Amino acid sequence: DGGITQSPKYLFRKEGQNVTLSCEQNLNHDAMYWYRQDPGQGLRLIYYSQIVNDFQKGDIAEGYSVSREKKESFPLTVTSAQKNPTAFYLCASSSWTSGTGELFFGEGSRLTVL
Amino acid sequence: AQSVAQPEDQVNVAEGNPLTVKCTYSVSGNPYLFWYVQYPNRGLQFLLKYITGDNLVKGSYGFEAEFNKSQTSFHLKKSSALVSDSALYFCAVCFEGNTGKLIFGQGTTLQVKP
Numbered sequence: 001d002g003g004i005t006q007s008p009k010y011l012f013r014k015e016g017q018n019v020t021l022s023c024e025q026n027l028n029h030d031a032m033y034w035y036r037q038d039p040g041q042g043l044r045l046i047y048y049s050q051i052v053n054d055f056q057k058g059d060i061a062e063g064y065s066v067s068r069e070k071k072e073s074f075p076l077t078v079t080s081a082q083k084n085p086t087a088f089y090l091c092a093s094s095s096w097t098s099g100t101g102e103l104f105f106g107e108g109s110r111l112t113v114l
Numbered sequence: 115a116q117s118v119a120q121p122e123d124q125v126n127v128a129e130g131n132p133l134t135v136k137c138t139y140s141v142s143g144n145p146y147l148f149w150y151v152q153y154p155n156r157g158l159q160f161l162l163k164y165i166t167g168d169n170l171v172k173g174s175y176g177f178e179a180e181f182n183k184s185q186t187s188f189h190l191k192k193s194s195a196l197v198s199d200s201a202l203y204f205c206a207v208c209f210e211g212n213t214g215k216l217i218f219g220q221g222t223t224l225q226v227k228p
Contacts, residue, residue, distance in 0.1 A: 004157075008155075035218075038218060040123070041220060042204065042218040042219055042220040042221050043158075043204070043218040044218075045215070051195075062139075088155075090156075090157055090158065092158075102148070102160055102163060103133070103148075103158070103160070104152075105150075105157035105158040105159070106122065106157050107156055107157045108155065108156065108157050110155070
């Protein structure tokens with residue numbers, strides 16, 4: 001089935017460690033996104049990519065990094081520079097050429113810093 | 115600045131009664147408007163969208179929403195609530211074509227009681 005796969009679903013990290021969250025899609029979508037969700041704050045955009053080997057910062061990119069080496073994959077690294085990384089992270093994709101903005105979301109990854 | 119507001123943190127309704135989840139927006143130009151639903155510890159699921167055309171938009175699971183340009187609103191409605199509709203609902207908006215910058219409201223928890 002077509003969709004977006006995020007892994008791991010749950011992740012625990014010690015302070016000072018970098019962690020990488022995986023996001024893979026087989027929808028042949030051009031655009032991919034990473035959002036952070038905190039209770040009562042909705043979703044905030046971290047990074048997005050509209051094409052392979054190109055990506056743009058969102059509203060809260062500090063302390064995060066991404067790569068887009070393949071159309072299907074858009075991993076997010078949460079670095080030790082991110083001061084408050086405990087959150088629910090959501091990856092999404094959309095067909096850029098359709099231009100209608102409908103996002104397809106993965107099931108999310110919950111990161112907890114110990 | 116572009117923004118979207120969901121004025122109610124929580125909406126409580128009895129099963130079988132009509133429900134409304136409110137959303138207002140502020141965006142220059144023609145808005146693209148969306149509703150998504152999220153069940154606990156899951157990703158977001160697309161419900162419906164307004165791009166252009168009829169102000170009343172019908173979506174998944176019997177939900178509909180009405181675009182009101184003069185009131186800058188896009189309220190989500192259903193004529194008869196189900197207990198299974200209980201979830202977190204997000205309104206989102208972007209400026210036409212700029213789907214890389216979808217802005218989400220903070221979310222409204224819908225609680226449907228038997």
